[in-house]
Amino acid sequence: MENKKILEVRDLVVSFDTFQGSVQAVRGVSWYLNRKETIAIVGESGCGKTVTIQTVVGLNPKKNGSVKGGEVLFEGKNLLDLTPKQMRKVQGNQLSIIFQDPFTYLNPTMTVGEQIMEPYLQHHAVSREEARQKAIEILKLISLPSPEENMKRYPHQLSGGMRQRIMIAMALICSPRIVFADEPTTALDVTIQAQIIELMNSLKEKIDTSIVLITHDMGVVANMADRIYVMYAGQIVEHGDSDTVFHRPKHPYTWGLLNSVPRLDKKVADDLYSIPGTPPDLIEPPKGCAFAARCPYAMNICRTSQPPRIEFEEKEHYASCWLNHPECIRRRGPVRREGASDGK
Amino acid sequence: MENNRTPILELKDVKTYFRVPRGVLKAVNGVSLTIYKGETVGLVGESGCGKSTLGKTIMRLYRPDEGQVLFEGKDIWSYRKKEKKEYTKNVQMIFQDPYACLDPLSVVSDIVAEGMKIHKMYSKAELENRVLELLGMVGLNRDHASRFPHEFSGGQRQRIGIARALSLEPKLIVCDEPISALDVSIQAQVVNLLKRLQKEMGLSYLFVTHDLSMVRQISNRIAVMYLGSLVEIADSEDIYSKNYHPYTRALLSAIPIADPAVERERKRILLQGDVPSPVNLPEGCNFCNRCPYAGEECRKKKPELRQMEPGHLVACHRAGKI
Amino acid sequence: MEEMKTMTFDECAFDPLPEGSLDQDQIARKKTTYLKDVWRNFKKNKPAVISLAVMAVVLFFVLFGPMMNRFDYASNDYNSVNLPPNAVHWFGTDNLGRDLWTRVWEGGRVSLLIAVLATLIPEAIGMAVGGISGYIGGKVDLVIMRTIDVLMGIPSLIYMILLMVVLGSGNIMTLVIAISITGWMGSARSTRGLVLQLKTREFVVASETLGASSAWIIAKRLIPNTMGIRVVGITMSIPSVIFYEAFLSYIGLGVTPPAPSWGQLIKAAGEVFRYYPYQFIIPCLCVSVTMLCFNLIGDGLRDALDPKLRS
Numbered sequence: 001m002e003n004k005k006i007l008e009v010r011d012l013v014v015s016f017d018t019f020q021g022s023v024q025a026v027r028g029v030s031w032y033l034n035r036k037e038t039i040a041i042v043g044e045s046g047c048g049k050t051v052t053i054q055t056v057v058g059l060n061p062k063k064n065g066s067v068k069g070g071e072v073l074f075e076g077k078n079l080l081d082l083t084p085k086q087m088r089k090v091q092g093n094q095l096s097i098i099f100q101d102p103f104t105y106l107n108p109t110m111t112v113g114e115q116i117m118e119p120y121l122q123h124h125a126v127s128r129e130e131a132r133q134k135a136i137e138i139l140k141l142i143s144l145p146s147p148e149e150n151m152k153r154y155p156h157q158l159s160g161g162m163r164q165r166i167m168i169a170m171a172l173i174c175s176p177r178i179v180f181a182d183e184p185t186t187a188l189d190v191t192i193q194a195q196i197i198e199l200m201n202s203l204k205e206k207i208d209t210s211i212v213l214i215t216h217d218m219g220v221v222a223n224m225a226d227r228i229y230v231m232y233a234g235q236i237v238e239h240g241d242s243d244t245v246f247h248r249p250k251h252p253y254t255w256g257l258l259n260s261v262p263r264l265d266k267k268v269a270d271d272l273y274s275i276p277g278t279p280p281d282l283i284e285p286p287k288g289c290a291f292a293a294r295c296p297y298a299m300n301i302c303r304t305s306q307p308p309r310i311e312f313e314e315k316e317h318y319a320s321c322w323l324n325h326p327e328c329i330r331r332r333g334p335v336r337r338e339g340a341s342d343g344k
Numbered sequence: 345m346e347n348n349r350t351p352i353l354e355l356k357d358v359k360t361y362f363r364v365p366r367g368v369l370k371a372v373n374g375v376s377l378t379i380y381k382g383e384t385v386g387l388v389g390e391s392g393c394g395k396s397t398l399g400k401t402i403m404r405l406y407r408p409d410e411g412q413v414l415f416e417g418k419d420i421w422s423y424r425k426k427e428k429k430e431y432t433k434n435v436q437m438i439f440q441d442p443y444a445c446l447d448p449l450s451v452v453s454d455i456v457a458e459g460m461k462i463h464k465m466y467s468k469a470e471l472e473n474r475v476l477e478l479l480g481m482v483g484l485n486r487d488h489a490s491r492f493p494h495e496f497s498g499g500q501r502q503r504i505g506i507a508r509a510l511s512l513e514p515k516l517i518v519c520d521e522p523i524s525a526l527d528v529s530i531q532a533q534v535v536n537l538l539k540r541l542q543k544e545m546g547l548s549y550l551f552v553t554h555d556l557s558m559v560r561q562i563s564n565r566i567a568v569m570y571l572g573s574l575v576e577i578a579d580s581e582d583i584y585s586k587n588y589h590p591y592t593r594a595l596l597s598a599i600p601i602a603d604p605a606v607e608r609e610r611k612r613i614l615l616q617g618d619v620p621s622p623v624n625l626p627e628g629c630n631f632c633n634r635c636p637y638a639g640e641e642c643r644k645k646k647p648e649l650r651q652m653e654p655g656h657l658v659a660c661h662r663a664g665k666i
Numbered sequence: 667m668e669e670m671k672t673m674t675f676d677e678c679a680f681d682p683l684p685e686g687s688l689d690q691d692q693i694a695r696k697k698t699t700y701l702k703d704v705w706r707n708f709k710k711n712k713p714a715v716i717s718l719a720v721m722a723v724v725l726f727f728v729l730f731g732p733m734m735n736r737f738d739y740a741s742n743d744y745n746s747v748n749l750p751p752n753a754v755h756w757f758g759t760d761n762l763g764r765d766l767w768t769r770v771w772e773g774g775r776v777s778l779l780i781a782v783l784a785t786l787i788p789e790a791i792g793m794a795v796g797g798i799s800g801y802i803g804g805k806v807d808l809v810i811m812r813t814i815d816v817l818m819g820i821p822s823l824i825y826m827i828l829l830m831v832v833l834g835s836g837n838i839m840t841l842v843i844a845i846s847i848t849g850w851m852g853s854a855r856s857t858r859g860l861v862l863q864l865k866t867r868e869f870v871v872a873s874e875t876l877g878a879s880s881a882w883i884i885a886k887r888l889i890p891n892t893m894g895i896r897v898v899g900i901t902m903s904i905p906s907v908i909f910y911e912a913f914l915s916y917i918g919l920g921v922t923p924p925a926p927s928w929g930q931l932i933k934a935a936g937e938v939f940r941y942y943p944y945q946f947i948i949p950c951l952c953v954s955v956t957m958l959c960f961n962l963i964g965d966g967l968r969d970a971l972d973p974k975l976r977s
Contacts, residue, residue, distance in 0.1 A: 189619075191595060191598045193598065194598035198612070198614060216529070220600055222607050225604075261557075264584065265601055268561055278497045301680060303688070322680070428877075444868040445868035505872075508876070
């Protein structure tokens with residue numbers, strides 16, 4: 001794998017003004033994506049992961065004033081500086097997005113074939129016949145049965161899994177450099193989810209594309225991601241490659257996320273671990289660590305000061321938590337994750 | 345094995361059909377199942393398999409076309425008016441969508457109090473205390489009582505829904521996918537809460553879900569449903585360790601495990617295709633067109649549930665041979 | 667990292683917090699109610715806010731205007747006939763020497779009273795019928811909806827004239843009943859449509875599983891949730907009822923003189939419009955302004971209540 005950054009987000013700040021105050025949805029987030037790589041942005045609903053992606057693909061234009069700072073670098077250009085017209089050329093062509101609920105994003109009055117062809121016709125000077133051929137090719141690539149026939153159908157005539165594949169086909173037809181997948185399998189049954197995961201993993205090999213996966217499901221992450229960004233209350237709290245984050249996580253929130261997934265290969269616990277409470281309201285984010293109120297390891301300092309980013313021995317593994325601060329380790333010794341399995 | 349326990353709800357060959365333009369949609373097609381006092385039965389299946397319809401049939405929201413639903417030995421469709429009302433007190437429901445299940449115009453205390461007002465269970469002063477008590481049981485407080493549903497997160501709303509279901513002191517709660525709309529980290533909260541309440545109040549649950557990994561944490565027994573029929577019923581742990589039906593195995597294999605190292609080693613049974621439409625069911629075994637082991641017999645004859653081990657029923661011609 | 671080492675920490679900075687010292691389920695936002703939300707959005711619509719202010723002024727005069735001078739609406743004064751507006755008779759007098767200031771505001775009382783009653787009564791009937799029809803469904807729904815279809819096919823003027831003949835014209839209540847008898851059907855249809863959408867929602871099903879009766883569900887769950895949309899319809903139908911009253915008075919089916927209504931005043935002045943235009947213009951202005959204001963308020967309410975614009 002060539003380690004070449006194709007997308008980099010730096011210090012992105014997004015907030016929305018409401019009558020109650022401004023909701024600070026994204027509070028200084030930085031991440032990057034390499035070629036042919038899958039990264040996962042993991043967090044609970046409301047942590048700002050969807051807003052981040054929407055901002056990157058330009059669904060949240062700068063001119064409405066919600067993007068308060070930062071840059072999104074794609075092939076050397078800052079996407080936030082593009083005019084809507086320039087952005088439209090990038091959207092759907094080089095960057096495309098797969099939504100959680102395909103049904104609301106498909107036009108019920110158009111055949112799915114038309115809808116798959118649409119972005120291709122928009123971005124390329126080709127005849128309809130060529131676009132049709134391309135659409136069939138893509139449908140074969142994602143192994144949809146009898147593509148010619150299915151292209152003539154309407155969204156409501158297809159099952160949930162089929163619709164999600166149509167969305168994937170729409171996202172892929174222009175051979176995008178990056179596919180953003182916003183909870184692509186949450187609305188699907190497990191057997192269909194397994195099919196879609198398999199499909200997306202195989203696509204990375206078949207066509208030269210990178211994937212940004214957004215999800216709250218660590219199981220899906222384990223199957224797809226090369227690197228993981230854990231996001232909480234509008235900030236990245238931990239980053240590392242997949243094995244590191246799963247096997248040597250350093251942030252109590254990551255511990256919580258991992259512990260709360262029931263594992264089929266483990267015995268049933270008496271009481272399932274859960275992260276208590278609810279994520280904080282980002283109208284008034286807490287002064288200290290945003291996770292402190294739900295954190296079983298919270299200390300006095302967590303209530304008053306934002307934790308610094310602390311790096312660890314593995315490459316690019318970092319976490320923002322006071323527990324890892326050298327002073328804390330000196331005074332208290334290293335704090336261990338409860339109920340952890342150290343992998344293999 | 346369950347002989348020493350009393351059944352609370354018995355389903356006897358229940359069939360619930362819907363007439364649709366293309367024919368008859370056999371949503372529930374002959375389900376027999378018994379729920380005993382104080383136990384949790386997990387009802388697992390993919391969307392469209394009829395599990396929610398079965399839940400609603402138990403709630404008396406749909407009338408079965410054939411078969412009987414017996415609550416404490418009495419057919420719920422033979423009830424007189426007073427018994428009907430009594431039944432709603434005994435059997436309650438928790439809903440799937442935490443956003444749609446609460447009236448957007450009512451404050452939380454009114455939502456929780458609604459059932460108690462309908463059944464005139466308390467005086468006005470008692471009612472207020474009782475509402476606060478119920479909210480306390482699900483981890484909410486006085487400040488939350490006067491707020492509107494849209495101010496809460498999904499997990500909190502689901503807890504409000506649970507408080508509402510508990511308000512009538514039911515014996516059985518039908519949980520219709522109570523966690524599928526929630527984040528994984530919050531799902532465990534709700535499951536733990538339900539488990540704790542069961543212990544404290546001796547509740548029975550029918551836990552309808554598509555999630556085989558979470559249902560294991562709460563169920564004593566699990567029934568796997570496919571296209572309107574049960575394909576396997578067993579003790580919870582047996583479903584995971586000694587399963588017989590190829591569909592159960594495929595479901596289990598499809599669940600991702602949150603560990604990349606384990607996942608790399610894992611072999612998956614990938615089912616081909618989608619669930620067929622329940623309007624035109626295949627002639628033989630419902631699962632035969634997706635089953636990797638389907639033989640001649642499977643395409644011709646519908647398999648009946650048969651006992652493989654005490655308390656372990658499987659509907660598959662080839663069970664035990666594959 | 668350099669910076670971190672130089673930081674100094676309190677003695678107890680790294681001591682664990684006692685359990686439960688921070689509220690995990692805290693809701694930071696201020697409490698809002700539905701009405702507050704609606705009002706906040708309504709305020710953004712300037713024409714609607716101005717209309718509301720204008721209506722308040724009109725209402726003030728309608729209530730207190732007749733008390734502001736010494737005349738009453740029915741007494742004649744043949745020494746001062748058809749006077750133009752002046753210091754004594756602020757709006758002038760009519761051909762029988764009656765004070766027009768008093769008559770215009772007194773007429774406003776009648777017109778607005780009819781408008782409000784003839785809107786709210788049919789609305790209430792329509793909601794109840796539409797709620798029952800939509801929620802119970804089946805044969806009940808079929809019978810009710812077909813009946814409405816048939817009744818709506820007959821021009822409403824025919825009912826009104828018939829009713830006037832039977833009940834005797836000239837009475838406010840007769841007018842209200844005449845307008846109501848056709849008005850409820852539109853509201854019933856619209857409510858039924860909304861109820862059909864709502865009744866499969868989980869919160870309605872939840873009430874059913876709690877053992878609520880149909881009446882409870884219709885009254886407590888369905889109707890309140892359709893109200894937001896119906897309020898717009900109600901506000902919008904007030905101007906048409908005002909117009910209807912004016913029209914009926916104009917063709918001689920309205921309130922009987924000397925009792926004034928805006929329609930009645932317009933009719934009387936219309937005959938002498940060429941000579942005494944002020945007698946005509948003032949009540950016309952009242953009707954037009956009131957109709958315009960209600961329309962703009964309705965517009966503002968529709969936007970304020972639109973769930974897409976909220977949140």
